[in-house]
Amino acid sequence: MVDRNATTHWTGDLGSGSGNVTLDSSNAGQFPVSFATRSEDPNGQTSPEELIAAAHSSCFSMQLSGLLGGSELTPETIDTSAEVSFGKKGDGFAITGIHLTVRAAVPGADDATFQDAAQKAKEICPVSAALTGTTITMDATLA
Incomplete structure (x- = not known):
């Protein structure tokens, strides 16, 4: 079997910060994440x-x-x-x-x-x- 990897680069504090998730196997690029969109309206971001x-x-x-x-x-x-x-x-x-x-x-x-x-x-x-x-x-x- 193989290992899978994803990486997140985060900047800032929890409330106003944000990050990008990169899936090693994806050609789709990065997926933006933030706590605000995690706990409220996703506004096009993942969680x-x-x-x-x-x-x-x-x-x-x-x-x-x-x-x-x-x-x-x-x-x-x-x-x-x-x-x-x-x-x-x-x-x-x-x-x-x-x-x-x-x-x-x-x-x-x-x-x-x-x-x-x-x-x-x-x-x-x-x-x-x-x-x-x-x-x-x-x-x-x-x-």
């Missing part, structure tokens, strides 16, 4: 929570595809949205929960098989595992 949502939705989709393949089922499509909630917790801030919304078209799959695979994918995908201690909920629907 750590949005990047976690991207990682979680893609990781879950791959894990679900693999589990379904192990049951000899090939998904036509898996669409996963991850909503990462961020807010005050104690004296600081925290990710307060993640909700996955999954819609999939899987020829030959019955709902019970799909739900079992979706639940297992939620539990074992590497990003879910990295977020142990965070409440992760899910709504999975077989189309």
